[in-house]
Amino acid sequence: MKSFLLLLAAALLWALPGRAQQVxxxxxxxxxxxxxxxxxxxxVVNFWATWCAPCVKELPLFEQLSxxxxxxxxxxxxxxxxxxxxxxxxxxxxxLKRGLKSEVVLLNEPDPNSYLExxxxxxxxxxxxxxxxxxxxNRRATFEKEFTPxxxxxxxxxxx
Amino acid sequence: xxxxxxxxPALLALVLLxxxxxxxxxxxxxxxVADFKLRNVDGKTVSLADxxxxxxxxxxxxxxxxxxxxxxxxxxxxxxxxYAPQGYPVVAINPNDAATVPGDSYAExxxxxxxxKYPFPxxxxxxxxxxxxxxxxxxxxxxxxxxxxxxxxxxxxxAIDDNSEDAKLVKTKYVEQAMTDLLxxxxxxxxxxxxxxxxxxxxxx
Numbered sequence: 184m185k186s187f188l189l190l191l192a193a194a195l196l197w198a199l200p201g202r203a204q205q206v207x208x209x210x211x212x213x214x215x216x217x218x219x220x221x222x223x224x225x226x227v228v229n230f231w232a233t234w235c236a237p238c239v240k241e242l243p244l245f246e247q248l249s250x251x252x253x254x255x256x257x258x259x260x261x262x263x264x265x266x267x268x269x270x271x272x273x274x275x276x277x278x279l280k281r282g283l284k285s286e287v288v289l290l291n292e293p294d295p296n297s298y299l300e301x302x303x304x305x306x307x308x309x310x311x312x313x314x315x316x317x318x319x320x321n322r323r324a325t326f327e328k329e330f331t332p333x334x335x336x337x338x339x340x341x342x343x
Numbered sequence: 344x345x346x347x348x349x350x351x352p353a354l355l356a357l358v359l360l361x362x363x364x365x366x367x368x369x370x371x372x373x374x375x376v377a378d379f380k381l382r383n384v385d386g387k388t389v390s391l392a393d394x395x396x397x398x399x400x401x402x403x404x405x406x407x408x409x410x411x412x413x414x415x416x417x418x419x420x421x422x423x424x425x426y427a428p429q430g431y432p433v434v435a436i437n438p439n440d441a442a443t444v445p446g447d448s449y450a451e452x453x454x455x456x457x458x459x460k461y462p463f464p465x466x467x468x469x470x471x472x473x474x475x476x477x478x479x480x481x482x483x484x485x486x487x488x489x490x491x492x493x494x495x496x497x498x499x500x501x502a503i504d505d506n507s508e509d510a511k512l513v514k515t516k517y518v519e520q521a522m523t524d525l526l527x528x529x530x531x532x533x534x535x536x537x538x539x540x541x542x543x544x545x546x547x548x
Contacts, residue, residue: 234410237542264539266508293512294505299537308502309481309542327480328542 206274208267208289211298217260218302221318224256225342230290230302230312232264233277237329238311244335245285251336255343259285264310267291317342369478370497372534376488378495379473381436381466382449384456389434389464391488391495398430399489399498399525401518404468404479406439407455408446409541412482414507416459419483422503423463426522431487433463438474439482443544474543481540485518489525498525501536 218228229245231238245259261283265274270289278287292298299306303325306312313330315338316323322342330338370376378391391400403419405412423433439447449467456465468474477486487499499521504513521531 235541268508293508294515295507295539296502296505296517296536299539306537307480307484308537308539310539311542 206263206270206278206287206289208270208291211290211292211301214262214288214290214298215301218314218316219318223317223319224258225315225317225339226258226260227339228260228262228314228316230262230264230310230314232310233269233273234265235310241311241329242281242283244330244332246283247332248335248339249284252339252343257339257343261285261287263287263289264295265289315339315342369476370486370500372497372500372531374497375491376486376495376497377476379468379476381468381473383464383466384449384453384461385464389466391434392493394432396430397432397490399487399495401426401431401433401522402477402486402488403433403435404438404474404477404482404484404486404543405435406437406444406447406482406541407451408439408444409482411507411538411540415483415503418503418510420459420462422518425519427462429522429526431522431525435461435463435465436468436473437465437482438468438471438479439544440471440546442546447544471543471545479543481538481542483538483540484543487518487521487525487531499531499534502538507539 218226220226227245227248229238229241231242233239242261245261248257248259263274267289274287274289290298295308299308302312303314305325306327309327311329313326314323315325320342324338324341326338376391380388380390383389401422405415405419419433419435427433437447437452441448441451445451452465452467455461477484479486483503485499485501485503486497488495489498499518502517504510504516504518506513517533517536520533524531
């Protein structure tokens with residue numbers, strides 16, 4: 184019964200226009216372009232992976248932002264650091280099972296040393312890692328840690 | 344001077360405490376490292392000063408449970424097999440809080456070291472002070488330290504190589520590059536790199 188409901192929920196999500204979740208595989212140059220957008224939207228970019236327990240635990244917080252920050256210009260981007268070889272085996276099934284509504288991309292770069300510094304010099308490479316920024320307000324903050332709900336809300340509020 | 348020295352533990356505590364609050368501090372390349380005394384999986388304690396013959400150590404913060412640490416496990420063993428005979432043995436340190444991650448308990452560490460036949464010490468950083476002092480943030484997180492007299496100085500911090508998923512696809516072996524320089528008596532040309540890893544599971548305060 185439970186799996187039937189899950190399947191039904193997944194099917195419904197899939198059927199909802201605009202909600203059907205794809206996972207696009209991108210290179211760092213694509214991500215960098217997205218990370219330099221200059222508009223009045225506050226972007227919350229979370230780097231995670233299906234194998235990272237604290238990341239998985241934290242994902243619902245980012246998912247909830249579409250409700251808690253409804254009507255505000257806040258956009259969530261979930262950047263999976265899973266290996267591209269795990270896209271069909273792990274990442275897509277995970278996204279479907281969890282019914283993730285935020286945009287999910289998979290960053291396909293084998294050598295993190297080539298991009299970590301460019302995302303943020305303070306990022307040592309541990310995940311979860313979250314970047315919040317607003318181009319128009321010229322404001323940017325990064326967090327190499329797992330958030331509590333209150334912390335995340337407080338940090339986002341500083342941008343609104 | 345004596346008075347000043349007596350302040351030192353308090354000062355150290357302060358530095359560590361502010362490290363908690365202000366985020367990662369830790370060693371930079373060129374820093375002298377403080378020795379530690381940690382329990383090995385064989386029950387004995389290990390310090391850097393124990394082995395008078397070494398030129399240095401490859402100190403790796405790693406663990407049983409992180410998929411990235413597991414991906415690099417055999418490569419860490421290979422580093423020891425290559426560099427221990429040249430004077431740089433591996434010392435592996437598990438900094439994870441066993442209460443948070445039961446798979447990283449001392450008993451599990453013993454089991455892992457035995458089943459994978461670790462040729463190097465696998466130490467438990469129970470208080471997590473060594474990881475804090477080094478500024479380690481993730482597993483695996485690697486430091487090469489080089490002997491300078493009776494002390495050791497940080498010569499390299501960072502990644503093992505540029506492809507965690509597949510050792511066969513590695514193009515640059517960052518540590519080996521640094522080791523080649525160090526063994527030639529030169530500073531490492533690339534002495535700091537970064538890698539993805541699992542967060543160290545700190546004790547809940």
